[in-house]
Amino acid sequence: MNRFKNVTMLISIFVISFTAIFSGMTFKAEAAEDTLGLDAEASVLVDAETGRVLYEKNPDVVLGVASMAKMMTEYLVLEAVHNGKISWEQPVKINEYVHKLSAAPGLSNVGLTQGEDYTVKELYEAMAIHSGNAAAVALAEVVAGSEKNFVEEMNKKAEELNLGEYKFVNSTGLNNSSLLGNHPAGAPDEENVMSARATAKLAFHLLNDYPEVLETAKIPRLKFRDGREYPNFNWMLPTLVHHYEGVDGLKTGSTDFAGYSFTATAIRDGQRFISVVMKTNSANERFNETEKVLNYAFSSFSEEEILPAGYQAEGKKTIAVNKGKEDTVKIESKDPLTMVIKNGEKENYTTELVIDEDKLDKNGELTAPVNEGDVVGYLTVKTKEGESLSFLTEQGEKAAQVDVIASESVEKANGFVLMMRGIGGFFGDIWGSASSAIKELF
Structure with a gap:
């Protein structure tokens, strides 16, 4: 019995050791696949028309997405407008919570006055251009009645789109701890998470189902009713500091947990790509790494006739x-x-x-x-x-x-032809059988 235990222990040690070695080899293989040498935790490049994956680095690692989660909020708002559930000119009265959130220090926002009406379009532009968090909450409430209900719709839509790796706990992408105690789902300090592949898939559906998303996403500065101009956080747009030819979307995101991330889309000579870069160390770095991915796309790939x-x-x-x-x-x-x-x-x-x-x-x-x-x-x-x-x-x-x-x-x-073929086949079978029998005799 002791001998059996010793053998069992040796086998267990071998399995554990082999698994550790194999895991290390797998990690090295994945690292070797990063031909672009990106300073990012994860990245994906796809053809925007077909969704063909052209490059990937850690595409299925689940990471914080921060305000890139607003792409799902945009999707649901555009869907609601398209279905006639809400309209662009529909007034939305700002409640106390949304007003206080819009004034919270350290968050991306345009100021929203309590008791004042803003149109769905104004709130959507504030969210899509300047990543307004309070505007996102106001839109969630008008679409679903409450942000809690809206988050349920976000996760339901993610399942419908078969995103894969995701979890939505709010409409903004903020950490729940930043929502003034009103977090709609998840733990008090939880954030929205997705993999780079899921993020790319969301962007792919957003662009192909509602291409009008780019009409707003490409605006470099928001001129709001308060008379102020609010910059787009996508600094790769025309006139902004990291301007890159062809970029016209899509969404940035940053929190302490998520780092600095960016889902970009760019078009040149009719060819559009989508790139996702997740968890870099700074705002500048996310654009520098995105530039590497897009340079690779436009210099290395083109549409060709295969057949x-x-x-x-x-x-x-x-x-x-x-x-x-x-x-x-x-x-x-x-x-x-x-x-x-x-x-x-x-x-x-x-x-x-x-x-x-x-x-x-x-x-x-x-x-x-x-x-x-x-x-x-x-x-x-x-x-x-x-x-x-x-x-x-x-x-x-x-x-x-x-x-x-x-x-x-x-x-x-x-x-008649079919009958004659049948007769011919019948006699052919007989002749074949007879020939076989004769051959057996000799």
């Missing part, structure tokens, strides 16, 4: 047809397949033909009639190493696919 329209997969240019006037039908890609790829790496990609099995009979054949243009499957792109491409969403994965169609029609054979 032309009418492409026929090698070795699979036709599909067998049952009960047709012809035995086969030609197939080809319906449209060209274009994709954002790294410059000079087109030859590193290959295609895979996937036929829709629901359209085939038990013998793997289409059944006539087959009409020209009928979709019979799709072509998808993979690397020559067999790796699938990485996308933020399942819908985005379809960007690496193109429909395969019948390039001609095959009519159904008439009854």
Whole structure:
């Protein structure tokens, strides 16, 4: 029995040691993948049209997001406006709590007067441009009745969008301890958290579902009704200190817990990218690191045609047809397949033909009639190493696919032809059986 215990202990020690060594190796491998050498805890770069992931560093580590959480508040406000639940000109009366929060020292705000009406548009601009925290709370209350209800909607929407790693405890991104004792969810000192991938996915949905978000996000300075000008914290916008050509959004964030982070989007020559940089050490550093990511994007990637329209997969240019006037039908890609790829790496990609099995009979054949243009499957792109491409969403994965169609029609054979084929097949089977029997005799 003692010998068994000793063996068990040795095995346990070995497993623990191996796990520790393996964990260390994994960490080093992840660090080696950071080809940009960013001074940031996590980062993601994606093609804004398809959501294809082009670069990542610690993309699934959960971190504080600070005011980048306001992207979800923006999403829900834009959704409410779009659905007619609220309107841009709808008046919102400022209550005592929102007024006091707008005057709290050390927080980003525009002053909101208690008892005064502000339009939804005014509050939205204050939140989106100057990251106004009290304005965000006022909008949360008008959309959902209370910030508590709104936070529930934030988490519900995050689940609906399949963000992955997230937790929302307030509408602003502040630490709950900064909310004057009125934190709507979570612990008294808790903050909103997301991974870089989840943050990029939120930005991707925001831009694609409500592209008008950029009409406000790109404004470098807010001219408010109090006569003052409030700067946008996105210093990469035109006329601001870190101006970067093409940047027109999206949201910064900073708290002691989250560090300095930035979700940016930029467009040049029709190509838009989204970048996320999380947990840097200063406001300047988050923009410097974002510049590295965007420089990498615009210098290293471009949209290229991977397949032309009418492409026929090698070795699979036709599909067998049952009960047709012809035995086969030609197939080809319906449209060209274009994709954002790294410059000079087109030859590193290959295609895979996937036929829709629901359209085939038990013998793997289409059944006539087959009409020209009928979709019979799709072509998808993979690397020559067999790796699938990485996308933020399942819908985005379809960007690496193109429909395969019948390039001609095959009519159904008439009854007489089908009968004669049946007879021919019957006698063919008999002859085959007889031939086999004769061969066995000799």
